[in-house]
Amino acid sequence: MTRILVRGGRILDPAAELDAVGDLLLVDGRIAAVGGKLRVDDAQVIDAAGCWVAPGLVDLHSHLREPGQEYKENIGTGGRSAAAGGFTAVACMANTHPVNDDPAMTDYIIDRAKHDSPVRVYPVAAATKGLEGKVMTEMAALLAAGAVAFSDDGKTIMDSGVMRRVLEYSKLVEAPVITHAEDRTLVAGGVVNEGPVSTRLGLPGNPAIAEEVHISRDLALARITRAHLHVAHVSTRGGIEQIRRARELGIHVTSEVAPHHLTLTDEAALGFDTNAKVAPPLRSAEDRDACRAALADGTIDAIATDHAPHALHEKELDFREAPPGMIGFETALAVVLDLVRRGEITPLELMRRLSTHPARILRVTGGSLAVGAVADVVVADPERVWKYDPAKGYSKSVNSPWSGQTLTGRVTHTLVGGTLVYDVERGILA
């Protein structure tokens, strides 16, 4: 019997509405006891005094780049980076080479993850073959192979007829369809948020309305199809308003927001730093504040990193040619803790959006510390101050807007299925 006692932390279990200091006992990969002072003689002890103890973080949105772009990341390095960020499960998007639009590819990713990744990896399969927005993928077979959701992500399905059928057909598999909601004809080559920053820099602007218009279309299609639509990385006040109204109407919609859209604005691009280039772009302060408020009031369900590694030589290109995206696993928790420190959200509600909600949206293990549940656990010190150097992190790539910054709050332990896979002092252990 393997016993691990996590001692004396602040236990945050959103699924049980529990927020109390106490011990947590894991036995043979499952939660055996929660709360109070537990007396266990032969257990390995993790001292969690002053730390939060919560269900492991679940990331709805990441890019692990394998197969095909292993120079940016692979399932092993991405998985280790996720573990160091307190994630116990990550969903990975289908824009690999080849595209994950075939059960064999889904199977391959799951197999690699089993061998290489310390955290659970859930493939998101393409919604259309080759991400071309034309022919639906074999959702039933993909689901059987292990896919948990369907999305063309950045290759937004512009054909409304195709999107309607994708949503309709997804009801067969009862899995969410994830939309990267940007109307390409309105984006029109924009590389920074349209507004004072695009005007000052003379860079093509990507208007907020591109997101709002597309969310509005997808919500209308979700309404008539009654399918589960999940809106990825919401970034605009207008988009949030659409989602709020749709929820009031009972449309089956969930949504996520990325740490960078919660904390940064388009002004991060003022020095032409390509690490601040991301899709959708960093927005105005008004949009950022709307994202924070919507996360706190529950309009937005989850936080997802959109971890998107790119090599240095790609990010060194000029601002128009450099690929959009930033890595995010290892900084996510520290970055969003800002909302707690400013009193905008409670620790319990923050963990709900980082763990319980994403697990529920994907219908996967995790998000709970109930006795008997799988022991996916994160321990984090919310006050620990550290300097972030992506070169010392686990991702293969270093494209982070927080590079070199001092952050507050750090994951100290990550346990997957009761196994300690990451310890801040010793690094990755499994």
Next chain:
Amino acid sequence: MIGRDLLGIEDLDRSEIERLLDTANHMREIGEREVKKVPTLRGRTIINLFFEPSTRTRASFEIAGKRLSADVINFSPSASSTKKGESILDTAKTLEAMDADAVIVRHEVSGVPRRIAEVLEAPVINAGDGAHEHPTQALLDCFTVRQVKGKIDGLTVTIVGDILHSRVARSNILAFRKLGAEVRVAAPPTMIPPAIEETFGVKAYTSLREALEGADVVMALRIQNERLAGAFIPSVREYSATYGIDRAKLQYAKEDAIVMHPGPINRGVELSHDLADHKPGVILDQVRNGVALRMAVLYLFAGRAPRQRGGDSA
């Protein structure tokens, strides 16, 4: 007092701009001599690194460098070799390794000169980046206005045309405002950048007539026919009828208003044939002053002692 690089008017303050204009005044005199050459930059190597085709600006920098006795090398990498992977930065570093004393950069994407300046030791001079800045054009325009009007403080400058895609507009807005002028822009609604009034402290007009009322300086910008007709404006013909500057429309401006254009002119589109050649058009003065102004820029930015390379500074 002046920075290492000339990347944009944004980085300059009023006294730095005035120093550049005053220096250009001295340089203009050299161009009027029989022997138009001084030894100031003898032994210095200046590279014209133009990723985007240009004849006028490149020639202007080349002549400016040669009048100061510098060796000027023109380097125009083909668009295709730099588009994919072959990095701009590699190209720039390669040239610097050949001991360039200054690198003049033009690129079709905003921000590239700044990226290059971040990795080079040699001073970088921006000769136009995307729709961002074209500082030497703005400086020569200010120089020209000061020459003709005797001052810039208190003047009203109206810039007409495709403001959205224009680096000339951005640099001129910044420069004329820093020197105390009121700046207006006039364009079809589709060519006015979002939030321009708050961002740059200008007044934006769609009515040319209102924009020209009381203007001392009217600056027409080039319309890129191929790219814009159909997308941002219905047709060149409609643009020309609404925003093209001719003597009739010029009536709305002050009686002694002058007309400028950064070139190359689409005659009969932005500017009538007649104004392109005759007063109050000052287009050729701009071109002439461009050489003097760029001599001043090279003198002030490329004329310093080379940094810790050979050791024997001049």
